[in-house]
Amino acid sequence: MATSSLTSPAAPEAPAAGPRRRRFGAREWELGLWALLAVVFLLAPVVFMVVFGFNDNHGRFNIDWQGFTLKHWSDAFSNSDLTTALKNSLTIALISTFVATTLGTFLALALGRFRFRGKAAAEMFVFVPMATPEVVMGASLLAMFLVIGVNTGYVTIVLAHIMFSISYVVVTVRSRLAGMDPHIEEAAKDLGAGELTTFLRVTLPMILPGVLSAAVLAFALSLDDYVITAFNNGQTTTLPLYIFGAARQGVPPTVNVLSTILLLTVLVLMGLNVAVQRRMAKRAGGAGRA
Amino acid sequence: MGLSLRQRLLPLWFAGPALLWLVVFFAAPLVNQLSVSLMSGNSEVGYDLTWSFSVYSDALSSYGAEFARSVVFAGAATLIDLIIAFPLAYFIAYKAGRFQAFWLLMVVMPFFVSQVMRTAAWKLLINDNGFLVGTLRDIGLVSADGRLDATSGAVILGISYNFLPFMVLPLFATLQRIDRRLIEAATDLGCSRFTAFRKVTVPLAIPGIFAGSLLVFIPAAGDFINARILGSPNTTMIGNVIQNKFITVLDYPTAAALSFILMTAILILIAVFGRLIGTKTLTEAAV
Numbered sequence: 001m002a003t004s005s006l007t008s009p010a011a012p013e014a015p016a017a018g019p020r021r022r023r024f025g026a027r028e029w030e031l032g033l034w035a036l037l038a039v040v041f042l043l044a045p046v047v048f049m050v051v052f053g054f055n056d057n058h059g060r061f062n063i064d065w066q067g068f069t070l071k072h073w074s075d076a077f078s079n080s081d082l083t084t085a086l087k088n089s090l091t092i093a094l095i096s097t098f099v100a101t102t103l104g105t106f107l108a109l110a111l112g113r114f115r116f117r118g119k120a121a122a123e124m125f126v127f128v129p130m131a132t133p134e135v136v137m138g139a140s141l142l143a144m145f146l147v148i149g150v151n152t153g154y155v156t157i158v159l160a161h162i163m164f165s166i167s168y169v170v171v172t173v174r175s176r177l178a179g180m181d182p183h184i185e186e187a188a189k190d191l192g193a194g195e196l197t198t199f200l201r202v203t204l205p206m207i208l209p210g211v212l213s214a215a216v217l218a219f220a221l222s223l224d225d226y227v228i229t230a231f232n233n234g235q236t237t238t239l240p241l242y243i244f245g246a247a248r249q250g251v252p253p254t255v256n257v258l259s260t261i262l263l264l265t266v267l268v269l270m271g272l273n274v275a276v277q278r279r280m281a282k283r284a285g286g287a288g289r290a
Numbered sequence: 291m292g293l294s295l296r297q298r299l300l301p302l303w304f305a306g307p308a309l310l311w312l313v314v315f316f317a318a319p320l321v322n323q324l325s326v327s328l329m330s331g332n333s334e335v336g337y338d339l340t341w342s343f344s345v346y347s348d349a350l351s352s353y354g355a356e357f358a359r360s361v362v363f364a365g366a367a368t369l370i371d372l373i374i375a376f377p378l379a380y381f382i383a384y385k386a387g388r389f390q391a392f393w394l395l396m397v398v399m400p401f402f403v404s405q406v407m408r409t410a411a412w413k414l415l416i417n418d419n420g421f422l423v424g425t426l427r428d429i430g431l432v433s434a435d436g437r438l439d440a441t442s443g444a445v446i447l448g449i450s451y452n453f454l455p456f457m458v459l460p461l462f463a464t465l466q467r468i469d470r471r472l473i474e475a476a477t478d479l480g481c482s483r484f485t486a487f488r489k490v491t492v493p494l495a496i497p498g499i500f501a502g503s504l505l506v507f508i509p510a511a512g513d514f515i516n517a518r519i520l521g522s523p524n525t526t527m528i529g530n531v532i533q534n535k536f537i538t539v540l541d542y543p544t545a546a547a548l549s550f551i552l553m554t555a556i557l558i559l560i561a562v563f564g565r566l567i568g569t570k571t572l573t574e575a576a577v
Contacts (some may be wrong), residue, residue: 028385035381038374039396042454045411046403052414103308110304122309129316131504131560133512135529136549139536140319143326143546163315166308195300226406226515227529231536240406247410247519259407266402270395 046263053256072253076261079254085242086258088154092238093222096161101215103162104169109203111170112177113185129167137164138231145232153234160228165218172217176210209277216273220266320553327546349547353531357551360528363442363517364510367449371457371506372499374450379461379498380491384470397458405452409519412448413439416520440522448516456505464498465491500563508556528552 056069077083110116111123129137141160145152184206188198226240233241239262243255327345350357382393400408415422416438423439426432438444468491476486514529528548535545 031377031381031385034377035386035393038378038454039393041374041451042397042400045408045415045451046400048411048415049403049407103311106304107308110301114301114304116301116305122305125309125312125317129312131508131556132316133508133529133549133552133556135512135514135532136323136553137316137319139532139545139549140323141315142536143542144319144322146542147322147326159315163311166312170308220401224401224404226404230533240404243404243406243410244515244519247406247413251407251410251414255407259403262404263402 049256050260050263053253053260055253057253072257076254076257079252081237082239082242082252082254082258085237085239088157088236089223089239092154092158092161093219095158096165096222097215097218099158100162100165100218101169101211104166104214104218105173105207105211107166108170108173108177109207112174113182113203126167126170129164130171134164134225134227138228141228142231151234152232154236156232156234157229157236157238160232161222161225164225164228165221168217168221169214172214173207173210176207176213180206205280209273209280212273212276216266216269219269223262323546324550327543327550329543345543345547346551349544349551353528353548356526356528356531359525360511360552363446363449363525363527364507364513366446367453367510368457368503368506370446370450371454372503374454375457375461375502376495376499379458379465382458382462383465394462397455400451401455406515406519409448409452409515412444412451413519416444416447439520440525442521442525444520445517445525445527448520449510449513452513452516453506453510456509457502460501460505461495461498464495464501468494500566504560504563507559511556512552 052065053072054068054070055065056067056071058066107122107126111119111126138160141156141163142152145156150156185198185202188202189195193201224240225238226244229238229241230244237245239258243251243259246252246255328343378397382390382397386393414420417423418437418439423432423437426438427436432438438447472494473486473490476490477483481489512529514527514533517525517527517530532545532548532552535541535548
């Protein structure tokens with residue numbers, strides 16, 4: 001009976017399916033390992049930075065693990081050069097995020113909701129700053145400030161940060177707008193809402209998650225920027241400038257601590273953003289079904 | 291048509307401020323840059339516009355090595371990132387299941403730490419007396435007195451590291467948008483899984499591959515942080531030259547000419563890519 005079962009119609013498939021599935025399974029396992037290694041590579045310096053903020057190091061370089069300490073955490077804000085740089089970075093990021101998000105959101109709305117002459121050119125124009133190397137933007141901005149006799153400093157950093165953030169805000173808000181049904185806004189207008197009411201009560205709440213993501217992105221871009229800032233900073237120092245200056249002689253561990261605090265802050269902000277989006281999606285979903 | 295003046299001006303009010311900002315702080319400086327590059331003089335007596343185009347040929351002949359190094363380093367980093375990112379993006383798109391958002395967070399996590407800080411961390415990680423180089427020496431990948439710090443390899447490593455997420459994200463976005471039924475159809479019609487991957491998945495992922503490559507190559511070609519922190523005077527890239535000419539030597543015409551050449555080269559590259567796959571797919575995949 002065992003031999004005849006081999007000739008049954010189902011039999012030839014069984015051995016064929018076996019190895020095929022096993023081979024695919026092996027590949028899946030390898031793929032997972034590769035992904036894990038890639039993420040380890042991505043996070044290695046981040047983990048190094050966080051861990052070595054707790055290192056009880058002696059001497060200039062913070063390389064070897066010499067014991068656990070919290071002293072850098074208690075000293076985190078004792079270096080006045082460093083805290084000034086941090087304060088500058090945060091206030092510059094807040095101002096430039098606010099302005100860039102506002103300007104960029106309105107531009108995204110214009111590109112996504114209106115038809116006007118020169119729209120295609122405007123879309124292309126918004127894309128170009130993202131395709132320009134930072135060193136070119138930074139250098140050309142400095143050249144212009146030199147030519148028109150503007151002293152570089154805090155204000156020029158803010159102007160520059162707003163400039164390079166706008167494009168990213170436009171792209172982020174537009175992708176949210178693209179997924180939005182324009183009929184909802186039309187319905188609001190048909191039901192008698194004016195332009196402003198429609199915008200404030202329908203459009204804005206619907207694109208808000210996109211605007212919030214754009215703001216988080218603009219904030220992160222500003223906080224992180226070294227290149228463009230280095231050209232236009234004058235006498236003002238930001239956190240990346242401070243770290244760059246220290247990198248050759250060895251970064252003090254308090255910088256690790258401050259960067260860790262910033263990392264945690266951004267993660268909490270992102271978590272809040274996700275929570276808000278979930279909540280709104282739930283509410284919108286509930287309203288849609290009601 | 292029947293639009294009132296107010297309605298017709300509405301797009302202008304919405305788009306105007308942001309576009310004006312970009313014109314004043316992005317476009318105008320570039321135009322100004324072009325005129326600065328054609329000036330001559332020096333930092334003591336000042337510069338005058340003399341239309342001296344020779345600065346371009348001088349810049350190219352003096353800094354050809356740095357240009358070549360930028361292209362080679364950026365190209366190598368782009369290739370390395372593609373090799374690392376494709377399986378990773380594939381895994382996140384198809385195999386990560388309900389942990390997808392978590393994996394994506396891991397990919398963008400480095401962005402929440404300053405690039406300069408991460409590069410400084412690599413500087414310490416690849417230190418001659420560090421754990422990493424010790425291990426590499428033990429397994430023979432680096433000779434007993436060999437080093438990683440201050441080599442071309444270190445700069446390429448740093449650049450690959452810095453811009454890896456820019457490769458992963460567009461690849462992920464493109465892969466996820468692929469209709470999985472196409473791959474099923476290919477295997478149902480007798481393709482092996484590998485053939486289906488090669489003939490269906492990869493061609494459909496090409497916009498993501500192109501977008502990711504551009505997003506890595508462009509900032510990599512202009513980068514000077516990695517060469518400065520991780521490299522040595524022998525690994526200088528064009529970004530370092532521009533920065534040095536501008537900030538330290540105050541040779542504005544040469545710096546302006548060099549950044550204009552860099553910008554033009556990159557725009558040509560984008561135009562070629564755009565021709566190959568269409569600008570629309572390019573901008574879409576980049577988003």
